[in-house]
Every structure is written in structure tokens, then in C-alpha cells.
Amino acid sequence: MDLEKPVRTELSELGEFGLIDHLTRDSISKNPSTVKGIGDDAAVINNAGKLTLVSTDLLVEGVHFDMMYTPLKHLGYKAVAVNISDIVAMNGVAKQVLIGLSVSNRYSVEALEDLYDGIKQACQVYDVDLAGGDTTSSVSGMFLGITVIGEVDADAVVYRNTAKENDLVCVTGDLGGAYMGLLLLEREKAAFKGDPNMQPDLSGYDYILSRQLKPEPRTDIIRLLQDIKVKPTAMIDISDGLGSEILHLCQDSGLGCRLYEEKIPIDATTINVAEEFKISPITAALNGGEDYELLFTIHQKDFEQIRLIPGISVIGHMTGPKDGTYLVTTDEQLVEIRAQGWNALRR
């Protein structure tokens, strides 16, 4: 045979973000209502001044969750919570959610009731309406497709690509906990597989387990910033780790950054467990995913307003386009920040 072999590029060569960029690179919006298409936390649609935000997400059994340690009620809650987080990251308020559910007949109706109990509980807590969806079978396992719709005033929307040089970089809450919770659950799972009579002892780990299993979107921060009249210059939620997200802000805004290791908020439990796993806590914060905290930039003039708010840490500043993206370590070394966040396609 002398036929030319068709080119085959493996998905792993591009990675998740590379793949999205590659597949959507020549997309041009035609509708005037499309204010923002691909490339932010949510799509932005103009409706006579008020903006509609839409974000969609797929959660896949065996990739994003493991049925061995994820209670279905928590899964439902988390599925809604992390999508609300995408709307929050645009400075918006989530209003509706649509749930696409694909399951094999391995699941019972009662199992799906648990899932929906969690979905409805998150809707209740965050005043979001369950407004539709699609339910179908799968050949194996469970797939969840979540679409959340929110709104924001046209002058309040915050994008990823609008940070300015010298803006301060802020982060909410603390980082790395959700990843440590995941490592802990994975360890208990492995131990259970080795000895099914083993009883997992997870006492003392409540905080990092709840960070992994029941993350909460920071709607409170959005309200608080509105109250003190501080509008972030750019914002993103931390789903893939601080390192990956700050690179998004830098690349999209065409800037560099300096972050300071000593300023990065990490909870004591996270530090202890990281040490148990022989991982440096800063690595957990930079590369661990799923904290769903907010990373945002503010103008320097807003520093006095921000600095006294508990739960917001100023961790660095934006620099010029040629200054690179660096972490200044506690011993004053400059370490380049590179993308090492969650990459579901690499698994």
C-alpha cells in the first residue's frame, strides 16, 4: 500500500486549553448580542443593557469524580456550586441552572434522587432556579452537563483580560485544601481496596474534605466588593490551581506578574496534610485544583479598602508584558510560574 497515512495528533499533545484554542481558533461572533464568546468564565450576552451570563460544564465519572468516595448528594451540590462560581467570576449573580444527566442503568432512581437532593440544596442556598435540562442513558457511568445562567449590569461585568500593570493581585479564602482533600480520599480508597475491613479514619480532616466534596462559590465576596464599591479590574475563579489561573489573567491581559509565596493563604490543615504527603504546601496551592476561590486584580487606589477585609489576601502585583510571571519565594528566589494545573486530558 502506498496511500498516505492520515495524520493523527494525540489529544495529550495539545492539552485541554490548547485543544479548546485549537478547535475554536477561527470562531468569529456575528450576533451583536454576543458580547463575549469563548475565553472567559462564562459567555456574555447583551439584552438591552443587562448582560446574561451563560456557563456550561461537563462532569465525568472516573475523571472528575469517583463514586467510591463521592456521595451523590455532594456531587449534585458541587456540580451546581462550581458553575455558580463561573458566574461569580464575572461579577454576576447566578439565576438559573439546567442539568443534563446521562446515566447507565447501574444507577437506581433512589441514587438519582440523592443527586438531585444535592442539586436542589445548592439551588436553595444560592437562590438559583432549576430551569430545565436533559436526561438520557449512557453506555457506562455518569455524565453531568451543567449550564448556569446569570446576570450582571453592563457596567459591572469583570473579564479576565482587563488587568493593568501595577494592579494588585488578590485571592479569597485559602488555597490547596481541596487538592489535599482529594489526595486523602484517594489514599483511603487505596487502603480500603487493600483491606476491605478497614474503617477509614478521617477525623481531624473535616476542613480539607469539605473543601473537596462541598466547595462553596464566593457569592459573599461579590456582594462585599459591591458594598465597599470596589470593582476588580480582572477576575477568574480558581478551578485549576492558582498557577494556571494567574497565567490566564496575565496572558489574557498581556501582562506579567510577581506573586509572593509568604502572602499566599494556606490553611493549617492543608499545610499539615501536605507535609504528611511530602508535598510542599505552596505546590498544593499553585497546582492543586478545585478551591473555587476568586483570583482578582484591583487598582492600587483600592488597597486601603481591601486590606482590612478578612478573607481577602493581597498576594502580589501585575507587571509589564516583558517582565515574566514569577513567584518570589520566602527565601527571595524568583521561580517562574508555569501551567501545571489540572489537565483532565492528560490523565
Added chain:
Amino acid sequence: MDLEKPVRTELSELGEFGLIDHLTRDSISKNPSTVKGIGDDAAVINNAGKLTLVSTDLLVEGVHFDMMYTPLKHLGYKAVAVNISDIVAMNGVAKQVLIGLSVSNRYSVEALEDLYDGIKQACQVYDVDLAGGDTTSSVSGMFLGITVIGEVDADAVVYRNTAKENDLVCVTGDLGGAYMGLLLLEREKAAFKGDPNMQPDLSGYDYILSRQLKPEPRTDIIRLLQDIKVKPTAMIDISDGLGSEILHLCQDSGLGCRLYEEKIPIDATTINVAEEFKISPITAALNGGEDYELLFTIHQKDFEQIRLIPGISVIGHMTGPKDGTYLVTTDEQLVEIRAQGWNALRR
């Protein structure tokens, strides 16, 4: 052991629509912007008079499509087309689409390029913007989550539950073709498995194959009805077969219906192939899915406007709540219409 065994209800006991109803039965909308939640072709969100429509759909390899005979470009096109059809069924215009894609590394980048070529082609044809999405890996196979966003004027939106007694029932195009196309492809697949050297001969079947592989949403009909100033009293798109969809209109509007077999439009190719498969063509039209034509009701006063339009057939009328849902056959028998449409959960 004397512990009570937990109840397990199989998914098949409820079926797809039963499951959605069951899981969402106590959902109450809290946001005033949620005009319509679960239970129509799309969610309806109010934005200062203009309504935003949002519909979401999951397509699952091995359930909704078979890689053996579905070219990826067609799959991408169809995924967008059938979601646009949901917006059309609300009398709206689709504006944006978000694509959630979950694939195993069995797929190459080139394969996904083909998929996106189809997605982009449909966006091009229907003036829809690709505005975002999510890409992730799967343990096996491909899952597509599609969300489409559209708009419609507040006084133009058409629901499923607003048909009135004596309204005329109309359908666009012809029915049953997509199902016959599917049976044909399944037959060729089985023959190929029996003898891999076999060359499939699909000549003469172009029409029904394109009905299955490349359905087109009836945006033309929406424009045409606007031009002649006829607003349907209720509308739904035919994704699960005429029988299932007319039952939705009847149940949601609290009415019965009479449809006339002789009036139901079926293409000659569909009739021939149905006979090849020893299926009655009317069964293909009633129970076959995926035609993506529109089923709608109009007030009797609009009959003269409608009757001369090629591509719209008046196939019956709505009756009182206690009159039942019947098909009047060509030999004047009354046959009750029951739900036998596509039920992906039963497979």
C-alpha cells in the same frame, strides 16, 4: 443480618420523561426572571421584555450516535441543528451555542477537528455564534453537551401548554424519514459486521439518510409564519416522533386530539423503505424520532392563510379534555395514540 434493604427502583420503571418529572417535581422558581422552567423545549428568561431562551442537550456515543456510520462532521452539525430546533420550537431565533465535549484519547485531534467543522458549519448556516463550552476527557467514548441560547419577543414566545379546543394541528415537512434512515444504517452495519468486504449500497436512499444524518431545524417556517402574521397557539419540535409530541401538546394543554392518518405527510422514499422493513409507514411517522419538524396548533381563523403554504400540513384538530387522543385511520377506525416514541432510557 436483619437490616432493612434499601429500596431500589430501576430507571426503566420510570422512563425518560417520568424520570425528569420525578426528579424535578418539587422545583419552584424563585427568580422573577425565570418565566418558564422545566417542561418546555427551552427555559425562558426575562430580560426587560426580550426573552432569553436556553436549551441544553446531551448526545452520548453508543446511545444517540454510532461511530460506525456517523461521520464526525455530521455529528457536529446535527448536535447544533437539533438544539437550534428547540429554540425554533419556542418561536425564537438561536444566537449562541456552547459546546461541552468529553472524549477519550481514542479520538485524535484531527477527528475532533472534523467534529468542530460540522459544529462551525451549522453555526454558519444558522447565524449562531460559538460562544463557549468545556472540554474534558472521558473514560470511554464521546459525550457532547450542547447549550443553545436564543431570543424572542415577549409577545411572540410560543409554549406547549397553550393550545385551545378546536385549534387545528399542523406539521411541517414529512415524517418518519429519519427513523427509516437509522434502520437502513443499522442494517448496513450488521451486514458489514457479517462480511467486512461488503460494500454498502446506499444509492437511492439519499433523502432518508440525510434526514437521519443531517437534520435541519425549521427556521424558515418561523420566518414564514411571521411574514403571514400567524402565531401558533402552541408548538413543539418533533424529536421523539409525532405520537409522543402530540401527547405532550395535549397533556400540557389539558386537551385531547384527533389526527387523520391520510393527512400525515410521509415521503415516498420513507414509504418504500418502511415497506422493505415490513413496518407500516404511519408507525414510522408516529413512533420514529429525530425528524426535527415542527408540530404546532393554530386558531381556525388562520386556516386560509396556512392551507396554501407548501410544506405545512393540517393533520387534525384539538378536542376537549375528555375526548381522548386518537388517530383516525384511512379506513375510519379510531386508534388511541400512546407514547411509544424514543425512550433512550429503555434501551
